[in-house]
Amino acid sequence: MIKVYKELDDILLVKLDIKEASLENGDAFKAEVIKLFEKQQKSIAIDMSSVEYIDSSFLGSIVSVFKHLISFKSELVLVGLSKDITNLFALTRLDKVFKIYNNFDEISK
C-alpha cells in the first residue's frame, strides 16, 4: 500500500497508493507505516495525491500513526492532499495538527 519514493537524511518520502482510504485499509496502513518507521527510525512524509476519498476510520489511523511517531520525537507529514480532503482537514482543525505540503519538492527545499 505504501512505497518508499526517496530517502533523505532526516525524512523518508513515501507514496500511498490507494484511491479510497477507509476502514477496509486503515489498519493495514497503520501497520505498514509503523513497521517502516521501526526499521528506519526517521520522520515520514506521505504523498496522498492518489487518495480521492478518506473516511473517519482512516483519518483515525493517520492520527494514530502521527501520535506514535511524535512519541519517538519524529513526525508524520502529509503531502498532496486533494481539495476535498484539504477542506475536511480544515473543517476538523486537523490542518493545525499536521504539517501539510503540496509536493515532495517543498519538503526537500
Next chain:
Amino acid sequence: MAIHKPKQILLVDDDQLFLKLIEQVFKKSGFVCTRAPSAEAAIEILEKGGEMPDLILSDYEMLKMNGFEFRRYLMNDTKFQDIPFVFLTFFSDKDLMEKGLDLQAIDYVIKDTPINVIVSKVNNILFTVDKQRELSENEVKKAAKSLNIKSIPVKSPHIESFKVDFWHQAYHDIPGGDFIDFIKVNDRYHFIVLGDIMGKKWMAWFFTFGFLSYVRSAVRFAAFNNEYSTSKILQQVNAIICFDEVLKDILSSLSLLLIDSETNKITYSGAGDLPLLHYSLEADELNMVSSSGLLLGLFEEGNYSEKEIQLKQGDRLFIFTDGMIDFIDATGKKSDYNQFLKTLKPFMEKENNFTDIASKLFNNNLNEQVDDRSIISIYKN
C-alpha cells in the same frame, strides 16, 4: 436498510484460459471479479489494500507457491484469515481434501464440475457466511439490548422554548461510532452531546460507552459545582481520555451544547467536529458556526473554546457527524460540506417540521451511505 453490494471474488489460477472462462461466468452472475495468475500475484493484490474480497477461489496445483501454501500464508495474517476460502482442484483425492479442510478452507470444488454449478456453490457458501454473520450480530444486539446500553437515545428531550429533534442511521444497520445524548440538569439547563468515534461498526460502538460515561460524569460534576462551561467540560473529558489506557488510542469528535431555557442562550464547544449550521429565518441564510477544539484524545491540550449562539424565533441549529457530508457520485465517494449545505438550504424555506426534512432529504437514495449518519436539529419556537 442494508445495502446489497455486488459480491467480490478473487480468482486464483495459473491456467489463464480457465481463469478467463470462470471469470466470465462469475461476472454474468453479478460478481465483481479480480484475477490472479499465481498465489504470489494474489498476495500482492491483497497486500495492496483496498476492499477485501468476499471470497477467494484458488487452484491447488500451481507453480511456485501452491494452493495450500497460499492458504497457510493467509491464515497467518489477521487481515486475511477470515476471508472465506475455497479450493479448486482436479483431484478428488481424499487425503488432499482433508488437508485442505484442515487449513480451514470452507469447501472444495473439483475443477471439472460445470462452471455454473461452481457459481451456485459459491453463492450458497456466501449466503451461509452472511447468515452466520447476521446471527452473530443479532446475538450481540440482543446482549446489548438486555444490558440496556444505548449510544443513541430513544426520543428527543422536551426543552422549554425549543424543539429538539434528531435523526440517526447506522452504517449497514450495525451500531457504529456515532453517539448522541441529551442530559437534563434541571428545567433550566440541558446538555446536548453528539460524538463520532473514528472507526465503524462494532469496534467503534463498544468505545462509545467509554466516551459517553466520561462526558456524562464531567457534565454532572460541572453541574454539581454550578459551573456551566462547555469548554471546561470538554477539556476535562479530553484530559481523562488522554490518561485512559484503553481509550487513549481511540479518537473521537464531539459537539457539546448547553441550552439555557431562561436566557435562551446556547453555548457550544467542539472537539474536531464539523462546524454547525445556523439557519437564520430573518436573513434566510445558513451559516457555519465553527469551534477551535481538537479531537478528543489527540493532545492533552485540546484548545477548547466556547461560542455563544442566540437563536431567534424560527431559527434552527444543526449539529451533525461527517457521515452526513459523504456522497457518492459517478466519480466515486467524496466528502463535501458545501454540497450538504446547498442540499439542506432549500428545505429551510419550505419546511418547518424536522421529520419532513429528515424523510425527504436524508432518507433519499441519491447517495449510498458510506458511514454512520447523525444529525440533531434545535429549533427556536
